[in-house]
Amino acid sequence: MSARATRTAMAVVMALTVAGCAAGDDRAAGGAADGRITGAVTVFAAASLTESFRRIGKDFEAANPGSTVTLNVAGSSALANQINQGAPADVFASAAPANMATVTKAGNAEGAPTTFARNQLVIAVPRGNPGGVTGLADLSRPGVKVALCADQVPCGAAARTVLDAAGVALTPVTLEQDVKGALAKVKLGEVDAALVYRTDTRAASADVTGVEFPESARAVNDYPIVALKDAPNPDGARAFVAYVRSAPAQAVLAEAGFQAP
């Protein structure tokens, strides 16, 4: 099954069987009895963190032998919903404070979230830039096909803020359900431009070029992270959150194009 369909199915199943999804199932219950972190750490991370968190997860496993990091990446709002419906997650890393607030307000976070990275929008254009896009104003030119994220997900909210602030009115051809969806349409050359995060264009630099534009400073996204209250592996959760804020993990994030908090 595709990742997207799996996510939908998960969200629906969770919505329907809240009671059945209690934590403490047969997954390896990790622990730190002797000060070492072991067992599975399940990290729910925003789609834009896919590549960096994959590396950070590997580094974390290397630093903590016996631990395994499982990533579930999706749009932050979908992840927040899954967590509030009782998904057995240890850590939540969101692409926007609003989606983090969904989780903290529901009382599902352990302590206060901390910002571990910042990200900014760029205009992603396919190789060769067929639409001749050099700035935000070009996106409203007739004949230029633009993909945006839907308003419900952080990249869409940020795009809305930037476009409104710059006074650029445009009709996108599609409103994608997460940032990777918008990026895929650029990669395939089906649209001339999409507003995505700088980090996404770096990760896809073979097919996509990122065009920087000054207005993006108006909507800088803070990325908060938190250990979850019903974490099946609470020690692992705390250790992972601490690791993401450590120098080696911050270096990975910087290389991916994130700004330091």
Place this chain on the structure above:
Amino acid sequence: MPAALLIPAGLGLLFLVLPLAGLLIRAPWTTLPERLTEPGALTALRLSVQTATLATALCLLLGVPLAWVLARVEFPGRRLVRALVTVPLVLPPVVGGVALLLVFGRRGLLGGWLDSTFGVTLPFTTTGVVLAEAFVAMPFLVIAVEGALRAADHRFEEAAATLGASRWTTFTHVTLPLVAPGLAAGAVLCWARALGEFGATITFAGNYPGRTQTMPLAVYLALETDLESAIVLSLVLLVVSVGILVALRDRWMTTA
């Protein structure tokens, strides 16, 4: 009646019906009226019913002849063709959407030519939604109709031929009425599959309200922020589709 059949039958029914009960229990009944009349929901519903119906028409137009060829014409490689017809069934719909883009997309095998010759672009259009739905739903129709054709008695067709009917007359006046129940069942399956289509649609046609945002896409996006809205939209889709299917069943399939 043997318990060995009744118990699993009951469990099977429960398994299919319980999730529906979950939807009904969690539905926000008090705010239902205002949620139902939100313009976005009705737009998506109308688009869903329209595109699923058009996709079914397209599947009938192309799928019935295909089923006839598979059932009645001996040719080398028939097994392979039959296997190819079922590919969309096993292909994850998102992959189907990507595949459609690679053919009909702007840089696709045919898409570039369609664009430069006729000025036709299919991705991100309502036509694109119909194509994506038809791609995913056609095997249901072809398999059902082919099965009906194989089960139908050849002697009626032969009798028609000996009485001087042309092959076309035989097909329209004997074969089609003979397989009508199978055809109706196939069309209903096809329509239902098209109505629920998500993956190929969002990949090939994108998501834009009023143009390509069908009900399943609206449900998915509602799920991002508002679970209750998602449940209401799901219920609407369910009630409308079951209503239409029951109405059609009474009309077409009473003898089936």
